[in-house]
Amino acid sequence: MTQCIGSPAEEMAEQYLAGELPEAEAERFEEHYFGCDLCHAHLLALQEIRDGLARAAMAIAAPAAGPARIKPLGPRQSLRGRILAFPVPMAVLASLAAALLVGAVLVGIQRSTPVLQPGHRAAGSMATAKVQPQPVESVHPEAKGDSQAAVKSASSAQLAPPETELASLADVHLPGYQQPQLRGEESANSDHAQFLSGMQAYAQGDCGGALGALAQVPATAADGLAARLYSGLCQLEGRELEGAQASFTAVVDAGDTPELETAEYFLAQTRLLRGDAQGAKDWLNRTIALHGDYEERAQKQAGLLPR
Amino acid sequence: MSGSSAWGAEGGEDAALVAAIAAGSRESESVFVARYLPKVRTLLIVRSRNPDLALDLQQDVMIEALCALRKGQLRDAERLPAFVAGIARNVLNSHFRGQSRLPLHEELPEEIADTIEENPLDSEAAEERRQIAQRAIASLNDVDRSILQMTLVDSLKPGVIAERLGLNPDVVRQRKLRATRRVMEIVRELSQSGNASHRDTGGRR
Numbered sequence: 001m002t003q004c005i006g007s008p009a010e011e012m013a014e015q016y017l018a019g020e021l022p023e024a025e026a027e028r029f030e031e032h033y034f035g036c037d038l039c040h041a042h043l044l045a046l047q048e049i050r051d052g053l054a055r056a057a058m059a060i061a062a063p064a065a066g067p068a069r070i071k072p073l074g075p076r077q078s079l080r081g082r083i084l085a086f087p088v089p090m091a092v093l094a095s096l097a098a099a100l101l102v103g104a105v106l107v108g109i110q111r112s113t114p115v116l117q118p119g120h121r122a123a124g125s126m127a128t129a130k131v132q133p134q135p136v137e138s139v140h141p142e143a144k145g146d147s148q149a150a151v152k153s154a155s156s157a158q159l160a161p162p163e164t165e166l167a168s169l170a171d172v173h174l175p176g177y178q179q180p181q182l183r184g185e186e187s188a189n190s191d192h193a194q195f196l197s198g199m200q201a202y203a204q205g206d207c208g209g210a211l212g213a214l215a216q217v218p219a220t221a222a223d224g225l226a227a228r229l230y231s232g233l234c235q236l237e238g239r240e241l242e243g244a245q246a247s248f249t250a251v252v253d254a255g256d257t258p259e260l261e262t263a264e265y266f267l268a269q270t271r272l273l274r275g276d277a278q279g280a281k282d283w284l285n286r287t288i289a290l291h292g293d294y295e296e297r298a299q300k301q302a303g304l305l306p307r
Numbered sequence: 308m309s310g311s312s313a314w315g316a317e318g319g320e321d322a323a324l325v326a327a328i329a330a331g332s333r334e335s336e337s338v339f340v341a342r343y344l345p346k347v348r349t350l351l352i353v354r355s356r357n358p359d360l361a362l363d364l365q366q367d368v369m370i371e372a373l374c375a376l377r378k379g380q381l382r383d384a385e386r387l388p389a390f391v392a393g394i395a396r397n398v399l400n401s402h403f404r405g406q407s408r409l410p411l412h413e414e415l416p417e418e419i420a421d422t423i424e425e426n427p428l429d430s431e432a433a434e435e436r437r438q439i440a441q442r443a444i445a446s447l448n449d450v451d452r453s454i455l456q457m458t459l460v461d462s463l464k465p466g467v468i469a470e471r472l473g474l475n476p477d478v479v480r481q482r483k484l485r486a487t488r489r490v491m492e493i494v495r496e497l498s499q500s501g502n503a504s505h506r507d508t509g510g511r512r
Contacts, residue, residue, distance in 0.1 A: 034388030
């Protein structure tokens with residue numbers, strides 16, 4: 001019997017399999033998994049995954065010279081690359097699935113976005129409410145389980161989407177915020193306190209309160225960039241598009257920061273709300289090129305924009 | 308200190324097993340082999356990176372361990388996992404040094420020898436594990452799969468992977484962590500749904 005919950009294997013299996021654990025650590029881990037079926041199972045599974053990856057190794061293309069976001073990979077190009085990277089059956093499957101793709105994309109965008117608060121409205125419905133009232137079913141086809149409505153909606157978006165339809169594509173679900181749990185000393189200055197106060201309001205869905213507190217955080221403070229990002233998100237929520245755009249642009253201009261991807265993605269959303277398809281596409285492509293958390297959402301959304 | 312005790316494994320069952328083997332119980336020897344052979348094989352494969360060699364040497368390890376247990380040479384039964392692992396490492400090291408450690412005069416009961424000689428790579432369980440791993444891998448998108456491939460197969464560090472993929476190293480670390488968790492979760496779910504529980508891997512009852 002063992003009381004182990006598998007954490008030794010989670011911590012060490014990868015290094016152990018790679019032969020990178022120091023000998024003493026490797027011996028200690030071996031002595032553990034010889035008596036622990038759970039960790040041994042984890043090890044076997046990881047070993048099997050590694051062997052499976054080695055058996056069907058993908059060709060990994062080196063990126064073009066320069067930072068990826070300077071030469072973004074468009075969604076269409078990315079999809080082609082993805083299909084070619086797999087053997088023929090995957091390509092066949094992909095083509096068979098093409099007819100369903102548009103509907104799936106719509107459903108995916110609506111479902112995959114994290115929500116700040118349960119009460120927050122869906123992206124499409126928010127945009128629709130402010131820009132163009134539309135029947136609920138055209139914005140939330142999955143709510144009725146009607147895939148035909150989704151395909152129809154997507155088709156019309158691809159043919160000639162007027163400004164208002166572009167706005168209805170915008171994803172304005174605000175990303176969640178979780179206070180980082182840092183070990184060691186925590187910054188105790190007033191700027192940080194203002195930031196935390198703002199983020200507390202943000203986490204509670206109080207964008208007005210968040211904006212007030214975040215505005216007090218100087219741009220040069222440690223939390224300055226994050227404050228700018230979340231201010232932009234709150235401005236977006238309140239449809240202060242000029243302000244949101246300025247906030248996101250400031251974050252982007254700061255370069256390669258943890259906030260970069262979010263800022264680029266939501267810059268695309270401000271462009272959509274303004275009916276600027278090309279601008280939205282440009283920012284979505286830059287988001288995609290970062291290959292981060294928003295990549296999949298950005299790809300789906302870019303696929304819905306007019307060519 | 309034994310890793311087992313440090314990480315919370317218990318050795319009560321091992322104490323009974325060690326005592327029974329020392330008392331001449333052939334049934335307990337079979338239990339011992341079922342429990343430790345998969346782990347010995349894993350250790351030998353990881354350390355030698357040669358599955359064929361691991362299959363050759365696993366029998367030597369089990370024979371040497373059983374001989375010692377029959378003679379009552381293991382005083383602290385709770386150290387059985389460490390004891391067997393140590394023998395496996397020693398057998399492998401001796402192989403690489405060109406020395407034989409085999410107690411050739413010792414014989415194993417036929418059913419135990421059959422268990423050891425059976426090629427586990429052809430076994431149903433191994434095939435099932437392979438298929439589950441393939442399904443888990445297929446669930447990954449291209450970027451995550453590339454990151455895992457470069458991590459697990461090519462042993463590259465996140466910084467190097469980031470450079471090759473044109474990504475931020477933090478993004479690579481995050482995606483690697485998530486992808487690993489995702490595939491392991493899928494493996495766990497599929498294993499459970501296929502009645503292949505964790506306990507099957509080691510044969511511990």
